[in-house]
Structure formats: structure tokens, C-alpha cells
Amino acid sequence: MAAQLPIPVFTSLDQAFPDLQTAAVQGVRYKEVVEEYEKRFGHKPTYIARAPGRVNLIGEHIDYVLFGAFPAAIERDILIACGPSLPSSTSGAAETLTVGGVRAENLNPKYAPQTFAPMLKTAGPSAQEEADAASTVHAESAWHLDINTRELRWESYIKAGYYGVLSRFFPAALAETDKQAHPVPVDLLFTGSVPSGSGLSSSAAMVVASTLAFLTVNNKLDGVTKGSLVEMAMENEKRVGVNSGGLDQAASVICTPHSALYVTFYPKLDAELIPLPTPRTSPRAVFVCANSLVVSDKVVSAKWHYNLRVVETLVGARVLANKLGITLGPNERPTFRVILSRWLGAPESGLDADGLKVGIERFLPEVEKLRPPREGRPAGEEGVTLDEMVELSGLSKEQFHKVYLSWVEVETEYFQLYKRARHVFTEALRVIEFREVCLRANAASGELPEDTLVKLGELMDQSHESCSTLCESSCPEVDALCRLAKSAGAFGSRITGAGWGGCTVSLVAEDKVGEFIQKVKEGYEPYRALEGEKLREAIFATKPSAGAFGELFVALLLDMCSCWGQ
Structure with a gap:
């Protein structure tokens, strides 16, 4: 290994x-x-x-x-x-x-x-x-x-x-x-x-x-x-x-x-x-990293962003377990991955990638159980209030605070348990499918068709859409960079990293990189004044571990x- x-x-x-x-x-x-x-x-x-x-x-x-x-x-x-x-x-x-x-x-x-x-x-x-x-x-x-x-x-x-x-x-x-x-x-x-x-x-x-x-x-x-x-x-x-x-x-x-x-x-x-x-693809391809130049102060914003996502997914796992009849101890704090294994009856040693894919596909319809009723909440709102979340958890307020809030600070009006769960399971499935495309290509001989890049790009695009609308970890500037990347010829483009700023990664034909970067520079306002080394620091092509x-x-x-x- x-x-x-x-x-x-x-x-x-x-x-x-x-x-x-x-x-x-x-x-x-x-x-x-x-x-x-x-x-x-x-x-x-x-x-x-x-x-x-x-x-x-x-x-x-x-x-x-x-x-x-x-x-x-x-x-x-x-x-x-x-x-x-x-x-x-x-x-x-x-x-x-x-x-x-x-x-x-x-x-x-x-x-x-x-x-x-x-x-x-x-x-x-x-x-x-x-x-x-x-x-x-x-x-x-x-x-x-x-x-x-x-x-x-x-x-x-x-x-x-x-x-x-x-x-x-x-x-x-x-x-x-x-x-x-x-x-x-x-x-x-x-x-x-x-x-x-x-x-x-x-x-x-x-x-x-x-x-x-x-x-x-x-x-x-x-x-x-x-x-x-x-x-x-x-x-x-x-x-x-x-x-x-x-x-x-x-x-x-x-x-x-x-x-x-x-x-x-x-x-x-x-x-x-x-x-x-x-x-080995025709055309050969590289990944282009583009910095949005938006810096998210993770310490200041954690209670609205990263830490909130962690709490929403953890509470979502407990609520879903309750709805599926999976018994949890009052002090347990399982993740969605653990709940999936218990629902499948899978051994603690886990599943291989193929078994996990089948399991996620079977489990995805169950995620709908986290979607709250529309009555009594603003139009289009799919989150739940803190009081609703505590009730759904089956814990007392005191126990809920001890297990889920005593160790972290979060702040929001509505907790998006359904959206976060939907993102987690569909994104986990996309990772396995991305792996499958790579393994099938590796097993093939000779030059690989452009369709291989198209399939990888489609998964990257779907991932970004989920990050933007379900995980809500993107920002307007990053969304704009991804749209620009696609219009400039990328096979796929998505946010990478913790989010709320930072970088995008795009899959681009190697012989089109110069043209691609120029189009993104012209279209993304923060890049227009950048030249030379400053531009190369903001957007650059890379081959993984080349x-x-x-x-x-x-x-x-x-x-x-x-x-x-x-």
C-alpha cells in the first residue's frame, strides 16, 4: 500500500x-x-x-x-x-x-x-x-x-x-x-x-x-x-x-x-x-486553479459557515436515525456515514467503493425524510428552527446542548438539515463515480477519447452546483469564476477547499490553457489589473504531482x- x-x-x-x-x-x-x-x-x-x-x-x-x-x-x-x-x-x-x-x-x-x-x-x-x-x-x-x-x-x-x-x-x-x-x-x-x-x-x-x-x-x-x-x-x-x-x-x-x-x-x-x-486523453488536460481573491476569515465566520455545517450534518444524522428507527444513546454523536452503515447493516470494517455506491443509491430516498413540512415557514424555506431541531433530535434541551452545542459556537435562524444531507450523500456518490471514470480509463489501452474529460467535467459541475445551492459554501465571486471557466472552454469547474472564497479548480485542455487564462482574466474584474507574477499567483495550471x-x-x-x- x-x-x-x-x-x-x-x-x-x-x-x-x-x-x-x-x-x-x-x-x-x-x-x-x-x-x-x-x-x-x-x-x-x-x-x-x-x-x-x-x-x-x-x-x-x-x-x-x-x-x-x-x-x-x-x-x-x-x-x-x-x-x-x-x-x-x-x-x-x-x-x-x-x-x-x-x-x-x-x-x-x-x-x-x-x-x-x-x-x-x-x-x-x-x-x-x-x-x-x-x-x-x-x-x-x-x-x-x-x-x-x-x-x-x-x-x-x-x-x-x-x-x-x-x-x-x-x-x-x-x-x-x-x-x-x-x-x-x-x-x-x-x-x-x-x-x-x-x-x-x-x-x-x-x-x-x-x-x-x-x-x-x-x-x-x-x-x-x-x-x-x-x-x-x-x-x-x-x-x-x-x-x-x-x-x-x-x-x-x-x-x-x-x-x-x-x-x-x-x-x-x-x-x-x-x-x-x-x-492520455485527446486532448491532454490539466487542472487550472483560480483564486477568487475573496478571503474568508475562518475564525470570525466559523459560527455562520464551517462550524455551522458541521453541527447541521451531525444533528441531521441523529434526526434521520430517529426517523429510520435506528436507536442511539443520548451521548452518541454519529455522522451520516455511520448512520448509513447501521441502516445497511454493514460490518464495522466498512464497504468497498462498489458496495458503498450501491448503499448510497439505496439510501438517497430516505434523505427526503429530513425535508420539513412547508406549513408555518417562509416560502421556499427548507430549514428548521433551533426549537424544532431539538424536538426532532428526541433529546432534552439540556442534553442537546451538551452533545451538539457545548463545544462549538454557531449562529443561524434556520438550520438546513435537509439541504446538508442532500449535499453529503450526492457528493459522496459523485466522488465514487469520479473514481470509476478514472479506473475505467486506466484499464483501457491507448489514447483516451475526449468523452472521458467530458464525464469528469460533468461531475465537477454537479459538485459545484451542490456546494453552491445545498451546502451553500460558495460565494458570488466563486460562482462567477466557475461560470467564466465554463464559457472559456473548461470541461468542468468547481469550488475547492473550505469555501466562502478561496479557489476554483477547472479541467482544461492543455493546449488551450493560455487562451483560457486570458479569457478568465478579461471576464473576472479582480484579475483585469493583474499582470506578470501577480496574475500567475492568482491563476495557474497544474498537473497533479507532475x-x-x-x-x-x-x-x-x-x-x-x-x-x-x-
């Missing part, structure tokens, strides 16, 4: 990027980060750790109810040049040569240099630590680093990556008695091409790359599989307040060139590599750049 494979380690750029054109382009970039590292720290880096962003091709807002999704790694990535700090380092050496000390800098001047060090916990929490407990995450380990989750800074993601390495590989008993068990001081230089806040998982890429950097510099990479790195990165990202289900990390770690992942979450996290047909971009770690020969970028 892909998750059991070791983390790839390369010793030259042509191993990491088999396509010579890609290797030449990346060679210039790697050369820049290596040379700048030496200027800043006074010595050459030992390694470059790399983690790509990801685009979710289909399967939005269903991972937290434990249905599968279909992400792919993208060519945009985070690079970290890294190595042990040396006494001859330039300014900052005194700080970084403390036990496990870190000096982190970024090629982007927007991000200020940072110096910090972990501390061994030899006593209980200080008064200041207790006072900050509500907003600071502390490691449940021998080591301590502050991460203020109320004001996330770029170094917060570095610290999050460091925590997992400290906790797993530097236990307290050894650290207190054996200096060899201490983490080494580290110099890090970051550069990245994943747009932040765009829904392409720049934060997950930062945490994955940081985790890899600390593993490699401390010689702890042996025995670490792709699956264990996913688990570490998931746990690490929780330290910045992100309760991830593993979708982003799995895509960033496990994907391979020209493939996507069918990621499932029930009864446990699993990932299946699925070859994409796009390199040129081995799914490989996450590159061992750096000290003269690796001598033949590139000259």
Missing part, C-alpha cells in the same frame, strides 16, 4: 524531477535558496525538505462526516533548506546553538526572521502558562513550545511540525540524562509557491515540510513511512487549532505524479492512489546546483 512506502530521498534534481524541462526550471529555484541560505547562515544546507499543496478535485464538506474525497498534490510547494547550526554561523548563532534551538528565515520579506528553542519540562506550569492556557497549545510531552492559536503567525506552523518530532523521538527520560538524546540546533530557510488563504492547503504543506525538516536534520527519517508522516502531520497541525481529518496531509504526502488519492475515513483513514487519465512533486524530501548534495541554473 502507498501509505507503507518510505519517504523518498533523492540525491540529485534529475531524480526528483524526471522531466528535464521541469528540472531546469526548479534548478534555478533550488540554486537561489541554497545560495541565499549560505549567505544568511554562513554554511551550506544539508537538506531540502519539500511538501506540495493540494487541490481537492471533488468531495467537498463530506470528509468530516467520514465520506471519502479525491484530492491531488499540486506543483506549487513549500521548500525548506535546512541543516544543523554551526558555531561559525552568522548573527543568531548563540541562540540557535542552545538545545534544539531554531533560527527560521523566509525568502519572502513579509515574514520576519524568528528564533526560538524548545524547553525541557522539569516543573509544573508557571503562572503565566496557566494564564495563557486558553489560547496557547502546549505539548503533552517532555518539551514545551508556545503556539498562540489566537494569533497564528508563520512560525506557528514550524513549531507545530517540531512538536511531533520532539514528542515522538526525544522522550523525557533520555533527554534528562543523555545529551545525545537532545535535538540538534537548526537553521531553516523557507520559500513557497502555494498561495496562502486560497484553499490549496498552504498550512498543511508548511507543517508537513517542517516536520520533514526536523526529522532529517536530526537523522530520524529511517523507518518513517508515508502513512506515519501523515499521522504525525495531522497531530502536529492540531497544535495550531486545526482539527484536520487527514485529507490535506494525505494528499501532500502520498500522491505521485499524474495520480490523485481516493481518501476514505471510515472506519479508519485509508488512501488509494488512482491514476488520472489526463495525460515531475515527482509528490516526493516530499530531497537530500541535497552540496554541489547539486552546479549543473543547474547557470
Whole structure:
């Protein structure tokens, strides 16, 4: 299985990027980060750790109810040049040569240099630590680093990556008695091409790359599989307040060139590599990511947006279980995926994709039981009030609040249980159908017909319509971008990521990309003034993990750049 494979380690750029054109382009970039590292720290880096962003091709807002999704790694990535700090380092050496000390800098001047060090916990929490407990995450380990989750800074993601390495590989008993068990001081230089806040998982890429950097510099990479790195990165990202289900990390770690992942979450996290047909279709196709430039402040808007969707789906699962005669305990909080399995009488080990498809198709008519009566509510309103929702749950107000509202803040007049359920089950079905199209294409020989792209595009269009009207996780600007993409020739276009802004992903013929981007630029008002690099940051084509971009770690020969970028 892909998750059991070791983390790839390369010793030259042509191993990491088999396509010579890609290797030449990346060679210039790697050369820049290596040379700048030496200027800043006074010595050459030992390694470059790399983690790509990801685009979710289909399967939005269903991972937290434990249905599968279909992400792919993208060519945009985070690079970290890294190595042990040396006494001859330039300014900052005194700080970084403390036990496990870190000096982190970024090629982007927007991000200020940072110096910090972990501390061994030899006593209980200080008064200041207790006072900050509500907003600071502390490691449940021998080591301590502050991460203020109320004001996330770029170094917060570095610290999050460091925590997992400290906790797993530097236990307290050894650290207190054996200096060899201490983490080494580290110099890090970051550069990245994943747009932040765009829904392409720049934060997950930062945490994955940081985790890899600390593993490699401390010689702890042996025995670490792709699956264990996913688990570490998931746990690490929780330290910045992100309760991830593993979708982003799995895509960033496990994907391979020209493939996507069918990621499932029930009864446990699993990932299946699925070859994409796009390199063999006529015409060949790529995915184009377009940033709406609308940023949704997830902290501020969560009670109306993301957190509300989570609560609506969880309550919807209980209400539907009641209507189907499925008995639940008063403290249970099952998801739609769990209710489906209980209704089907499926074993806890779960169903394969074919069995799940049949099960969803059988179950879909039952979702209509969540549609409320029209009497007594505004025309067209399909939601229920809080009082109605509590009554439908079969719980007392006190128990309902304990199970569904005590841990999260939400705010709305009408809770859309029916719409959210309809989105979840139809989207889960589309993910399986997308997978089927890819597998049928992979089983066929020779060049693939354009109809393959048409079928994938239709599923993407249906997904966006559902996200916009049933999940209601889109926004006018994203809807406009999808319409523009279709009119500009895309086979399909949809929102990707958490939503309420962020990016769209469109399936486009490779030989039409330039024309496509120009048409979108002319039609989307926020793009009209963008030129050059600013436009390329906003809208760009990508091949999933093309040129081995799914490989996450590159061992750096000290003269690796001598033949590139000259």
C-alpha cells in the first residue's frame, strides 16, 4: 500500500524531477535558496525538505462526516533548506546553538526572521502558562513550545511540525540524562509557491515540510513511512487549532505524479492512489486553479459557515436515525456515514467503493425524510428552527446542548438539515463515480477519447452546483469564476477547499490553457489589473504531482546546483 512506502530521498534534481524541462526550471529555484541560505547562515544546507499543496478535485464538506474525497498534490510547494547550526554561523548563532534551538528565515520579506528553542519540562506550569492556557497549545510531552492559536503567525506552523518530532523521538527520560538524546540546533530557510488563504492547503504543506525538516536534520527519517508522516502531520497541525481529518496531509504526502488519492475515513483513514487519465486523453488536460481573491476569515465566520455545517450534518444524522428507527444513546454523536452503515447493516470494517455506491443509491430516498413540512415557514424555506431541531433530535434541551452545542459556537435562524444531507450523500456518490471514470480509463489501452474529460467535467459541475445551492459554501465571486471557466472552454469547474472564497479548480485542455487564462482574466474584474507574477499567483495550471512533486524530501548534495541554473 502507498501509505507503507518510505519517504523518498533523492540525491540529485534529475531524480526528483524526471522531466528535464521541469528540472531546469526548479534548478534555478533550488540554486537561489541554497545560495541565499549560505549567505544568511554562513554554511551550506544539508537538506531540502519539500511538501506540495493540494487541490481537492471533488468531495467537498463530506470528509468530516467520514465520506471519502479525491484530492491531488499540486506543483506549487513549500521548500525548506535546512541543516544543523554551526558555531561559525552568522548573527543568531548563540541562540540557535542552545538545545534544539531554531533560527527560521523566509525568502519572502513579509515574514520576519524568528528564533526560538524548545524547553525541557522539569516543573509544573508557571503562572503565566496557566494564564495563557486558553489560547496557547502546549505539548503533552517532555518539551514545551508556545503556539498562540489566537494569533497564528508563520512560525506557528514550524513549531507545530517540531512538536511531533520532539514528542515522538526525544522522550523525557533520555533527554534528562543523555545529551545525545537532545535535538540538534537548526537553521531553516523557507520559500513557497502555494498561495496562502486560497484553499490549496498552504498550512498543511508548511507543517508537513517542517516536520520533514526536523526529522532529517536530526537523522530520524529511517523507518518513517508515508502513512506515519501523515499521522504525525495531522497531530502536529492540531497544535495550531486545526482539527484536520487527514485529507490535506494525505494528499501532500502520498500522491505521485499524474495520480490523485481516493481518501476514505471510515472506519479508519485509508488512501488509494488512482491514476488520472489526463495525460492520455485527446486532448491532454490539466487542472487550472483560480483564486477568487475573496478571503474568508475562518475564525470570525466559523459560527455562520464551517462550524455551522458541521453541527447541521451531525444533528441531521441523529434526526434521520430517529426517523429510520435506528436507536442511539443520548451521548452518541454519529455522522451520516455511520448512520448509513447501521441502516445497511454493514460490518464495522466498512464497504468497498462498489458496495458503498450501491448503499448510497439505496439510501438517497430516505434523505427526503429530513425535508420539513412547508406549513408555518417562509416560502421556499427548507430549514428548521433551533426549537424544532431539538424536538426532532428526541433529546432534552439540556442534553442537546451538551452533545451538539457545548463545544462549538454557531449562529443561524434556520438550520438546513435537509439541504446538508442532500449535499453529503450526492457528493459522496459523485466522488465514487469520479473514481470509476478514472479506473475505467486506466484499464483501457491507448489514447483516451475526449468523452472521458467530458464525464469528469460533468461531475465537477454537479459538485459545484451542490456546494453552491445545498451546502451553500460558495460565494458570488466563486460562482462567477466557475461560470467564466465554463464559457472559456473548461470541461468542468468547481469550488475547492473550505469555501466562502478561496479557489476554483477547472479541467482544461492543455493546449488551450493560455487562451483560457486570458479569457478568465478579461471576464473576472479582480484579475483585469493583474499582470506578470501577480496574475500567475492568482491563476495557474497544474498537473497533479507532475515531475515527482509528490516526493516530499530531497537530500541535497552540496554541489547539486552546479549543473543547474547557470
